[in-house]
Every structure is written in C-alpha cells, then in structure tokens.
Amino acid sequence: MxxxxxxxxxxxxxxxxxxxxxxxxxxxxxxxxxxxxxxxxxxxxxxxxxxxxxxEHPLLLNYNESNLEVFINSKPENHNEFINDIEQTINKSLQGWRNWKDYIEINTGINFEIFNKNVENGTGKLLSAPISIIEKIELICDKHNVKIKTFGKKQTFxxxxxxxxxxxxxxxxxxxxxxxxxxxx
Structure with a gap:
C-alpha cells in the first residue's frame, strides 16, 4: 500500500x-x-x-488543536494597543492562511463590534481559538495586565x-x- x-x-x-x-x-x-x-x-x-x-501547517491549527473560549475580566489600559497586539499575535501564528477575525466571529456568538465593546468594558467573551494561539493571547493579556478566563478541554488531534x-x-x-x-x- x-x-x-x-x-x-x-x-x-x-x-x-x-x-x-x-x-x-x-x-x-x-x-x-x-x-x-x-x-x-x-x-x-x-x-x-x-x-x-x-x-504541521497554519491551516492545520483549527483541526489539530481543540478550541478554547476566552472571556475578558478586566480592562486594558490602552484598548487599541491591546487589540493590535492580539491581531499581530494571531496573524503571526496564521502566517496569512486565515483571517485573525475568524476566531472572534466564527462559532463564537459575537462579532467584531461586540468583541471591541467587551474589550472596552473589560467583560464578556473575547474569542475562541486553538490552544497554541490562546497560549500566546495569555502572554498578551499578562503584558497588558488584563485578567482572562479560558474554558474548554485541551486536546490535540x-x-x-x-x-x-x-x-x-x-x-x-x-x-x-x-x-x-x-x-x-
């Protein structure tokens, strides 16, 4: 064979x-x-x-890792810088193969406008993404002194x-x- x-x-x-x-x-x-x-x-x-x-490839991230949901529990000092850092971090992982906003708007129940409002208010759903992306988002949150809570089971496939x-x-x-x-x- x-x-x-x-x-x-x-x-x-x-x-x-x-x-x-x-x-x-x-x-x-x-x-x-x-x-x-x-x-x-x-x-x-x-x-x-x-x-x-x-x-291993950026297109495989969505299928080789389970998604975790992230909720924001505090406000960043600089709302725009925080969102820009999230965008850059996700784009670095995706290397141009997917749109970073997909993790905000697909299968999350929110859209970019709600995401933006949740960041501004420091409460609510942030996004849903594969484990490796969430691990990098956690570092961004630490950098901006933003508290988050993740939900979901960490699994690889x-x-x-x-x-x-x-x-x-x-x-x-x-x-x-x-x-x-x-x-x-």
Missing part, C-alpha cells in the same frame, strides 16, 4: 476527484486516495503540480494536509486501499 507521503515534492497530475477521494497520476500509474475524516477541501480542477504533504499548487485537502488520513492502475492516456 502506497502512502500519500511517497509523492512529497513529486510532479503529479490530479486525474479525478470527488468529495471523498482524489485520483493522482504518477509515472503512468493512477493512485486513489480516500479522505478519512475530511475536514476542509479546496479542490476545483484537474491539473499538474508538485504535491506537498504536511502534518492528528490531521494531514496536501497541497497541489493552490488546491488543498485536510483530512485525518489519506488512505490508498486500491491496486495501482496503469494509465496509458
């Missing part, structure tokens, strides 16, 4: 894909990989490209990411359970 890692940094062709699998062509052979526990995908077209495989050009798939595992097929097209 061939693992997807075998194709790391190799020129491959996406021959076919559906919501549950991808078929890759390499050296005139076809390899089908099923997505076990697919989390996120951006697959739009069949094309040639270099396959990149990751078990294993997921994988493949990139082919600007297309990607995140899944728990890419499974090749099939014989390779010769392709003479």
């Amino acid at each position: 061939i693992e997807i890692e075998t194709f790391q940094n190799k020129q491959i062709e996406i021959k076919d894909f559906k919501t549950t699998y991808i078929v890759l062509k390499f050296n005139n052979e076809l390899f089908r990989f099923d997505f076990k526990g697919k989390k996120e995908a951006f697959l739009k077209q069949r094309e040639n490209g270099i396959l990149k495989f990751y078990i 294993k997921n994988e990411l493949i990139f082919i050009n600007n297309q990607f798939i995140i899944a728990e595992k890419f499974l090749n359970n099939y014989e390779t097929i010769k392709d003479y097209s």
Whole structure:
C-alpha cells in the first residue's frame, strides 16, 4: 500500500476527484486516495503540480488543536494597543492562511463590534481559538495586565494536509486501499 507521503515534492497530475477521494497520476500509474475524516477541501480542477504533504501547517491549527473560549475580566489600559497586539499575535501564528477575525466571529456568538465593546468594558467573551494561539493571547493579556478566563478541554488531534499548487485537502488520513492502475492516456 502506497502512502500519500511517497509523492512529497513529486510532479503529479490530479486525474479525478470527488468529495471523498482524489485520483493522482504518477509515472503512468493512477493512485486513489480516500479522505478519512475530511475536514476542509479546496479542490476545483484537474491539473499538474508538485504535491506537498504536511502534518504541521497554519491551516492545520483549527483541526489539530481543540478550541478554547476566552472571556475578558478586566480592562486594558490602552484598548487599541491591546487589540493590535492580539491581531499581530494571531496573524503571526496564521502566517496569512486565515483571517485573525475568524476566531472572534466564527462559532463564537459575537462579532467584531461586540468583541471591541467587551474589550472596552473589560467583560464578556473575547474569542475562541486553538490552544497554541490562546497560549500566546495569555502572554498578551499578562503584558497588558488584563485578567482572562479560558474554558474548554485541551486536546490535540492528528490531521494531514496536501497541497497541489493552490488546491488543498485536510483530512485525518489519506488512505490508498486500491491496486495501482496503469494509465496509458
């Protein structure tokens, strides 16, 4: 059985894909990989490209770490500087792959306006983010003498990411359970 890692940094062709699998062509052979526990995908077209495989990447943060909810319990001295430090800290972790405001506005029940008001008042929900980001937020709060409370269970998970050009798939595992097929097209 061939693992997807075998194709790391190799020129491959996406021959076919559906919501549950991808078929890759390499050296005139076809390899089908099923997505076990697919989390996120951006697959739009069949094309040639270099396959990149990751078990650590900023896109994997949302899937490899549980989210913790953060509530603010005191006011920062400088509201704008505090928010700017949070933005810079999250952006450094994300390296441009996601929007820092996603951790404020997605699955939190608040929006940026409420976040801003909560910081200004020193009370209420701040955000929900993966463990490693929260650990950095805690340092920002210490720097600004802001008290926070976190809720949630700290858990880690294993997921994988493949990139082919600007297309990607995140899944728990890419499974090749099939014989390779010769392709003479």
